[in-house]
Amino acid sequence: MIKDNLAVLAMLCLLGFFTWLAVTQAIQNDRQVHAHKRPSKDGSARRFPVWPDLVLSELVCALLITAVLLTWSLLAPAPLEQPANAAVSPNPAKAPWYFLGVQEMLYLVRARWAGITVLGLTVLGLFALPYLDRTPTAGGQYSIRTRRTVYIAFQSIFWLWILLLVVGVFLRGPNWEFVGLY
Numbered sequence: 737m738i739k740d741n742l743a744v745l746a747m748l749c750l751l752g753f754f755t756w757l758a759v760t761q762a763i764q765n766d767r768q769v770h771a772h773k774r775p776s777k778d779g780s781a782r783r784f785p786v787w788p789d790l791v792l793s794e795l796v797c798a799l800l801i802t803a804v805l806l807t808w809s810l811l812a813p814a815p816l817e818q819p820a821n822a823a824v825s826p827n828p829a830k831a832p833w834y835f836l837g838v839q840e841m842l843y844l845v846r847a848r849w850a851g852i853t854v855l856g857l858t859v860l861g862l863f864a865l866p867y868l869d870r871t872p873t874a875g876g877q878y879s880i881r882t883r884r885t886v887y888i889a890f891q892s893i894f895w896l897w898i899l900l901l902v903v904g905v906f907l908r909g910p911n912w913e914f915v916g917l918y
Contacts (some may be wrong), residue, residue, distance in 0.1 A: 741905050741906065742812075743857070744833050756842065758878065759896075762878045762879055762880045764880050765878060766881040769881070769882075770881070813897040828902070828906055830908070831904075833901065833904075836904030837897050837900035837901045837904060838850070838855065838902070839901040840908075841855075841900060843912060861889070861893070862890070865886045865890060868886070869883055869885055869886040
């Protein structure tokens with residue numbers, strides 16, 4: 737089961753790493769603002785040229801990632817089952833990994849609440865967050881202290897969605913019952 741979901745596991749690890757990196761940089765920016773220093777991205781005031789240096793490095797990264805994904809798709813066996821039969825659905829009929837959070841909500845809550853109300857209010861709330869918090873003191877830097885309400889609201893929704901995804905991918909088995917990782 738873990739090897740079938742290796743891509744989702746890798747994505748979750750990368751998601752955790754980059755969230756940690758962003759929070760660490762935001763805390764550093766908060767400390768510099770609190771000490772009345774001007775926060776900078778890397779501690780210096782250097783400028784980096786975009787053309788052709790950044791564009792070339794992005795091209796090289798895109799080619800490397802494409803090569804890794806192509807190699808992985810050729811070497812990893814596809815978790816295929818028997819040919820599709822319209823009369824028999826697999827047990828459990830799971831949605832793709834990116835919709836498993838919605839499927840988990842549909843299992844836990846009535847369809848009208850989970851599919852329409854909760855998702856609609858979540859999307860509208862995330863769209864409204866920048867307009868609800870109009871604090872001008874952050875100065876274009878990623879900061880937690882100056883935008884605490886928005887930060888907590890976004891992180892709460894974000895990690896709740898990740899939790900629903902993990903439960904749907906790794907902890908659901910036959911008959912949509914809870915199972916262990918192994």
